[in-house]
Amino acid sequence: MTRPSPGLPAEFGLIARHFRPLAGPGALDLLDDAALLQPPPGRELVFTADVMVAGVHFLPNDPADTVGAKLLRVNLSDLAAMGAAPLAYLMTVSAPRDTGDAWFAAFAAGLARDQAWFGVTLLGGDTTATPGPMTLSLTAIGHVAPGAALRRRGAAAGDEVWVTGTVGDGALGLLALRGQVSDPDGWLAGRYRLPQPRLGLALHGIVSACMDVSDGLVQDLGHLCRAAGLGAVIEAARVPRSPAARAAGEAWLKTCLTGGDDYELLMAVPPQHADALLAMAAAQGCGATRIGRFEAGEEVRVLDGAGAVVNLNRQGWSHF
């Protein structure tokens, strides 16, 4: 069935028109009850699943192509945080009944572009109507050499805190789209809508712990600390911010430290590996910045330029 057959319900036509072209090897053209995957020999598989709800994780009027791409990218970011290479994905779509065909076409186009870019294909999924907001769930499958997966645990006192790219753009981008932050060239909104998963860095043996920053830098650093039974101190002035984030003004510094949707990698790095990390991040074009260090203790302290503790009234985002 490569075309919507007459007489079939709308669900099947929708899948045939928009999702079947995304299907890759093993997906069996989305015509069977399940998909098949021959696992890459000698590799460990890596799995992650994230859900996005309209009005919670993306704006209902975000362009559909960026919604599809973001759904895929936030999951690929989790694979990147584990040091895994992406392979395939499954997706479930719960759409309001009045969702137009054009929305699905654009949503699929965003996925198609990213599939080509990141080297993944659709393996399967489910499409249904919902009386609620658009709700999208994606399960990403990756692979890694056995024993080479990066973990959140493993930081040691004296390890440095490093982060890729820039922090805060996602949170400021959301505020820009709400008209609360100036974003003359749309850079911040673009970073909110199209995060860049930091795949391709060969971090095994370089970092002692790793995760992606999705719920806010300070809160997520707290996860690395708890997993290691440590504290950490970071210097606010060292936290890398984009020119657009700096142009928004220093009043937004705390938002950059605690806002969500960065999808950069946050790493514990033994000092002797810092040069290797810098070289790799430069080669990937994302850069990496040392922002602090792990130390004995159990809390994350943020210091200002004078060495005083910055008081943050929130540490990050929860979606519940």
Place this chain on the structure above:
Amino acid sequence: MTRPSPGLPAEFGLIARHFRPLAGPGALDLLDDAALLQPPPGRELVFTADVMVAGVHFLPNDPADTVGAKLLRVNLSDLAAMGAAPLAYLMTVSAPRDTGDAWFAAFAAGLARDQAWFGVTLLGGDTTATPGPMTLSLTAIGHVAPGAALRRRGAAAGDEVWVTGTVGDGALGLLALRGQVSDPDGWLAGRYRLPQPRLGLALHGIVSACMDVSDGLVQDLGHLCRAAGLGAVIEAARVPRSPAARAAGEAWLKTCLTGGDDYELLMAVPPQHADALLAMAAAQGCGATRIGRFEAGEEVRVLDGAGAVVNLNRQGWSHF
């Protein structure tokens, strides 16, 4: 982190209390960005994903333990339809903000019972709030001998149409819960809430095509027909109905033929393999019934006791 840490947002406490106890090998206690799975050597992996929305796929007042179990079982049914053995699953939960802790506890208890029963564990997932109805998505992972997966395509003219168990209980159970069908001992409601995935049947080499009946017998048989470029004829009187479905009255026969939520296996079986299928289905306790045959053509005809075509005004369910 084996307990909800003070100061962490509600999302993390919820996961720690209810979902971490479901986590199995490779889930890394749900503390990392993704999960690890060492694929069973020499096996092909099988993937399926289904979503359930409150008010669409289950009733908002269905007991939470059966909601969790049904979410898992409808996916395991897809694995069964491919002839796969279940391994693990990932799950995303989008819950209304006012969902009580007791709901999550019961939901997880239903999953825990079924995990033990079906031999699967939770590998990962995501939990978020939604302003809409409870929306649950599950990706199930199974495995099968290479090349031994059952497919929807493959039926030949002359193959018999067989189905496991009984058909129509799910649709009548939904109507019973709405007060439209009599269900004195709750059998029908139970079948709607807790479908039985037909795992454990060694159908490779026995059946020429297979799928599970989720959207209605006649519509789903149409899928097997289209995949083979064939038609089929079934005899309404042969379609196996439970004592409770028969007691509901002959007026509901068409509902049994076209209603959804059966999760029985629908198979194309060469006549010489019928005895082998019967023996296996008897050993599994579900039984199997021959209801018709595949033939040249392109439509599914349902015949009554006099050999006249039964006119069905709908073929099955679409969730879109």
